[in-house]
Amino acid sequence: MTEEKSTVRTYDPPEDFAARANVRDRSIYEEAAKDFEGFWAGRARKLHWFREWDEVLRWDPPEAQWFVGGKINASYNCLDYQIEQGRGDKRAIVWEGDEPGENRTLTYSELKAEVEKFANVLKSLGVRKGDAVSIYLPMIPELPIAMLACARIGAPHSVVFGAFSAQSLRDRINDCEAKVLVTADSGPRGGKRTPLKANADEALQDAPSIEKVVVVRRTGDAVNMVEGRDLWWHELMEKAEPECPAEEMDSEDILYILYSSGSTGKPKGIVHTTGGYLTHVNTTTEWVFDLKEDDVYWCTADIGWVTGHSYIVYGPLSNGATALMFEGTPAYPANDRWWDIIERHGVTILYTAPTAIRSFMKQGTGPIEKHDLSSLRLLGSVGEPINPRAWEWYHEHVGGGRCPVVDTWWQTETGGIMISPLPGITRTKPGSATFPLPGIFAGIYDEEGNEIEGPGVGNLVIKRPWPGMLRTLYKDPERFRETYWQKYGDVYFSGDGARRDEDGYFWVTGRVDDVINVSGHRISTAEVESALVAHPAVAEAAVIGRYDEDTGQAIVAYVILEGDRKGSDELAQELRQQVRRVIGAHARPQEIVFTPDLPKTRSGKIMRRILRSLSEGRDDLGDTTTLADPSVVDSLKEQVSASR
Ligand code: 6R9
Numbered sequence: 297m298t299e300e301k302s303t304v305r306t307y308d309p310p311e312d313f314a315a316r317a318n319v320r321d322r323s324i325y326e327e328a329a330k331d332f333e334g335f336w337a338g339r340a341r342k343l344h345w346f347r348e349w350d351e352v353l354r355w356d357p358p359e360a361q362w363f364v365g366g367k368i369n370a371s372y373n374c375l376d377y378q379i380e381q382g383r384g385d386k387r388a389i390v391w392e393g394d395e396p397g398e399n400r401t402l403t404y405s406e407l408k409a410e411v412e413k414f415a416n417v418l419k420s421l422g423v424r425k426g427d428a429v430s431i432y433l434p435m436i437p438e439l440p441i442a443m444l445a446c447a448r449i450g451a452p453h454s455v456v457f458g459a460f461s462a463q464s465l466r467d468r469i470n471d472c473e474a475k476v477l478v479t480a481d482s483g484p485r486g487g488k489r490t491p492l493k494a495n496a497d498e499a500l501q502d503a504p505s506i507e508k509v510v511v512v513r514r515t516g517d518a519v520n521m522v523e524g525r526d527l528w529w530h531e532l533m534e535k536a537e538p539e540c541p542a543e544e545m546d547s548e549d550i551l552y553i554l555y556s557s558g559s560t561g562k563p564k565g566i567v568h569t570t571g572g573y574l575t576h577v578n579t580t581t582e583w584v585f586d587l588k589e590d591d592v593y594w595c596t597a598d599i600g601w602v603t604g605h606s607y608i609v610y611g612p613l614s615n616g617a618t619a620l621m622f623e624g625t626p627a628y629p630a631n632d633r634w635w636d637i638i639e640r641h642g643v644t645i646l647y648t649a650p651t652a653i654r655s656f657m658k659q660g661t662g663p664i665e666k667h668d669l670s671s672l673r674l675l676g677s678v679g680e681p682i683n684p685r686a687w688e689w690y691h692e693h694v695g696g697g698r699c700p701v702v703d704t705w706w707q708t709e710t711g712g713i714m715i716s717p718l719p720g721i722t723r724t725k726p727g728s729a730t731f732p733l734p735g736i737f738a739g740i741y742d743e744e745g746n747e748i749e750g751p752g753v754g755n756l757v758i759k760r761p762w763p764g765m766l767r768t769l770y771k772d773p774e775r776f777r778e779t780y781w782q783k784y785g786d787v788y789f790s791g792d793g794a795r796r797d798e799d800g801y802f803w804v805t806g807r808v809d810d811v812i813n814v815s816g817h818r819i820s821t822a823e824v825e826s827a828l829v830a831h832p833a834v835a836e837a838a839v840i841g842r843y844d845e846d847t848g849q850a851i852v853a854y855v856i857l858e859g860d861r862k863g864s865d866e867l868a869q870e871l872r873q874q875v876r877r878v879i880g881a882h883a884r885p886q887e888i889v890f891t892p893d894l895p896k897t898r899s900g901k902i903m904r905r906i907l908r909s910l911s912e913g914r915d916d917l918g919d920t921t922t923l924a925d926p927s928v929v930d931s932l933k934e935q936v937s938a939s940r
Contacts, residue, residue: 683825
């Protein structure tokens with residue numbers, strides 16, 4: 297993201313926060329750099345191991361093994377080990393349903409009891425160590441229960457986001473050849489219901505590996521139960537044996553497979569293993585969120601995405617945290633729902649995405665002002681570059697100016713947070729994820745593979761292995777090699793671009809595949825977007841490169857205006873000027889399309905591929921099944937033809 301140079305301001309950690317922070321000593325960076333294997337081994341020792349490893353790291357690029365020979369179980373670490381440390385009666389999960397006031401709380405002991413029973417259910421259905429289990433559930437406690445039950449018996453889970461279509465579910469089940477599917481009758485969100493079981497039935501018409509389907513009764517909606525295949529969760533749980541000791545897993549056994557979102561073609565089955573992954577998410581949760589015993593921590597992501605895996609389930613629970621889990625949407629039943637939840641549950645740490653923040657900005661501060669948000673002490677951001685104006689708004693209006701903001705860069709592939717401020721140490725610059733965490737060695741490379749030292753722009757890479765890294769793409773090691781390692785050998789290619797400024801801060805500019813080339817000038821869509829949203833009339837912008845005979849590509853900007861502002865030729869002109877002012881004349885959009893909405897994946901990422909097709913007048917929009925709201929496309933088609 298561009299710095300919006302005229303307004304750049306830095307923020308030091310508040311003194312009282314810094315004085316009590318989990319990480320206070322800067323020497324941690326040096327210590328980690330001196331001996332990064334020893335450093336991570338020290339972190340791994342904070343977990344429970346049945347047997348310690350023989351070797352910290354075996355690195356045969358691109359294959360990494362961490363804590364070789366170590367025996368560990370993720371479910372044991374998230375449950376038994378917490379109870380051993382006296383957290384049996386502490387709340388592990390505080391669940392809030394789609395309807396306000398619909399709550400459920402599970403202490404660590406209660407969660408463990410449920411997990412053990414469901415682990416026995418899975419065993420009784422024939423699931424053995426190494427068998428994959430697909431999970432297609434709404435945001436209900438049964439989702440982490442099912443995941444931890446899989447982890448307990450060594451069955452890799454593959455969670456499929458509850459709003460994915462039947463076709464997407466089928467592809468994912470077939471790719472990992474899951475034996476059992478766990479789903480629900482239907483999933484309520486924002487007052488509407490997703491027919492999960494009906495989707496599952498459709499998916500299962502062509503998913504031969506599935507032997508049994510376990511169905512959670514969430515809403516009571518009528519469903520079709522197939523004799524001999526489909527079983528009710530509650531009936532199985534009633535009969536289940538209560539005790540199920542955790543399997544001793546090899547550090548490198550697969551913990552889960554998660555299919556990556558939003559890109560074209562076949563989804564990538566990203567594989568995470570046990571010991572290294574758990575070490576990474578455990579450490580980063582403690583450091584980045586400054587987690588303390590009495591925190592109420594809320595990550596607003598869906599567990600169907602990696603953010604939920606790492607920072608609702610494995611990171612917080614392996615730290616003994618109280619994690620809030622919310623089934624609904626920010627707008628239901630009213631647009632102050634999140635602020636109501638924060639006030640009612642006394643949330644202290646909030647971790648969310650820039651797209652949510654920008655949608656709140658559009659509504660103004662009214663909904664926030666109705667609530668007391670003074671419990672909050674730390675704010676996090678993830679998923680895309682956060683533009684400085686959204687950062688500032690988040691800091692001022694949600695955080696009341698007193699909470700550090702951590703902008704965390706990472707990917708499904710990295711397993712956990714890689715670049716982020718440490719809230720008690722780092723001076724932040726709005727829009728910058730700041731520095732790689734201790735023990736993480738990020739760099740910037742040019743196209744030829746030369747490292748750009750000092751200020752400069754290039755591809756964001758990771759130079760040394762890290763514990764949470766993906767180990768492979770499921771059953772496709774060749775694609776793993778090509779996608780991430782072919783470009784730079786033993787250095788990981790992230791697919792993102794980044795700039796380092798004069799002070800050494802990293803500014804992640806977005807996917808390098810979203811780079812536009814206009815007359816030989818490389819322009820980042822994220823940079824143009826940031827320039828546009830810095831204009832007071834603009835709430836959100838998405839920029840794409842359209843094929844252009846003269847210049848190679850031309851920039852088209854789709855713009856959502858603040859409040860009830862209307863688009864006009866004058867305003868379009870003004871916005872072009874704005875981009876010229878912030879970046880330069882070469883980055884001025886050729887066309888500006890005013891639109892009430894943008895096509896997004898359900899995790900909030902703008903689907904630029906669809907915008908590109910639309911602006912090039914192509915009728916074939918490719919795969920649109922991952923769209924959060926398909927009707928957006930039709931209204932955009934009208935806008936585009938009207939603007940011609
Ligand atoms: C965790 C997650 C990964 C991609 C990543 C990058 C973008 C995520 C970001 C960010 C700038 C941040 N991204 N966090 N860009 N600043 N703080 O989102 O995983 O769904 O795999 O997406 O998201 O482009 O490459 P995933």
